[in-house]
Amino acid sequence: MSAIRPRTLFDKIWADHVVEQLEDGTALLYIDRHLVHEVTSPQAFEGLRAAGRRVHAPGNTIATVDHNVPTSGRREGIKEPESRLQVETLQDNVREFGVPFFDILDERQGIVHIVGPEQGISLPGMTIVCGDSHTSTHGAMGAWAVGIGTSEVEHVLATQTLLQKPAKNMLVEVNGTLPAGCTAKDVVLAIIGKIGTAGGTGHVIEFAGEVIRNLDMAGRLTVCNMSIEGGARAGLIAPDETTFAYIKGRPFAPQGEDFDRAVAYWKTLPSDPGAHYDTVVRIDGAEIQPMVTWGTNPEAVLPITGIVPNPDEVQDEAERVQMQRALDYMGLTAGTKLTDIPVDVVFIGSCTNARIEDMRAAAAVARGRHVAPNVRALVVPGSGLVKTQAEAEGLAEVFLEAGFEWREPGCSMCLAMNPDKLQPGERCASTSNRNFEGRQGKGGRTHLLSPAMAAAAAVTGRLTDIRELV
């Protein structure tokens, strides 16, 4: 009997999608799902038009608008001319090329990475791409999902394939049990704090271990969402009963007997015992604490009980200069307790944390409390369906009574491409994924944290250890 080499989940998905093996390891890979939004697609459609090409497989493609859309008063249209042009350009392109589309007033519209799983469009074993780095989110379904540039968007539209070299396999295993107050967001921030923003470069990260297994799908989507913040284009989690139960009955998922046949296939996907990983990282879940970032990239993260670090204690000169620059930008002084840092704005939303479970977690903290004076707090659901459900569950009312703004779905204040942005110098507790300089608005200062921690900061007016409030 000849032994078959044990394979990882990623190895299996890769092998299943090779159209043609080319020289030097490069493969032509088939793409099952292509998600399209208004920011990274106009030049791609323009390229198709100029070359007289068509969209190869509209049935593998779904488009929506998210980055530019205002999160209030959208029935009156988009006021900002450049944003309006991008949205109108996508509307024209999907019509011309026959691409399925959730338009701005469709209840299914939302952040593309919320919409895919919610609609059952993103499924286990698939290859999924989108012109957006947070496409890694969909890996939580047990798929290989990567962000691509606009040239590749055009390539996928025209050919339904992508030229790729296989990534290395990295296993991040989080074992044990999470302490109270810790969520998926804290897990992934702790992972990035450990491996660094380039730790996963060249790798696909498979998240595993008891802590990951015990996460619901919302939590798994949060973890995979931030794979790219650890340098990995893709992060994934083996599909299991939690995954199958989540998918069952969703509008674009296989139905009836087809669902059962799909599950039979999906069950073959998890990594084989003994599969080889090029890099292995193990983290004790019991040691994770509620996390918050203090600097200008996501690895600049500490437990909320920590203090702002001191550049003078850093050996490497370039690193020291960089840390000082980050502190200057953030307006922070070494030695300050993180819980003494006041906030001006709180943003609960983004493809990282705008699912119904995130709304519930934030509302549980907001209930019966009130947003602190001088704090502006926004809650932005990830899709029209999340918004409707939150309203049906009474969560919107909880937020409004507590003094939060309850808004319409979109990327909102994650990236300052729409009216929701920070003013220079404003400090924000944010459930989004990037704390880069200027990310939430020119001169804006971002502290990344979980939805519960964000709600806690809103009601106290400062970064707060959620464990003080529950």
Add this chain to the structure above:
Amino acid sequence: MQPFTVLTAIAAPLPMANVDTDQIIPARFLKTIKRSGLGKHLLAGHRYDDQDQERPDFVLNREPYRAAEIMIAHENFGCGSSREHAPWALLDFGIRSVIAPSFADIFHGNCFKNGILPVVLPRSVCDQLMEDAKLGANARITVDLERQVVVRPSGAEIPFSVDHFRRHMLLNGLDEIGQTLARTAEIATYETARHTAKPWMPSISL
């Protein structure tokens, strides 16, 4: 795409690690439906002050670096988003090659699609090149993709490696889509086999 063969040019030193795509081209400049015109916004937060005036001490605002075609940086250049506006902004400014100890994956791939050559060299070598670059117009650096060497102003040659397939595409300025469309038959064969193996696979239709 413009082929990349040999480039001898002024190099701008940017001694920073983790230069993310939000720094290279902030999101507020992504609201364009064109590829061109982003050069003036390249590294906007570093180049311009709060009144949108040039910061005179920033490298790209100084001579001769306004004419730089090579950029030298530290680790993890281009981390963050997938926005191809980042290489578009570099290209529109005039940068054809970036030399750094490491690059983020998506940015690295995006460069090749736009005729920009990212060159990975050890930090110590990048620091040497950074010192060369500080000498300005008298110290041009050569990036030779044909021979896969970087040539210092002293004439010293530093070899670098590059993916064979990407090198071929870049040297010849080839259109990837055109190449792949020549494989339409293979794609059709795959799609037939996929339909047989996964008949449950839904097609998206509204």
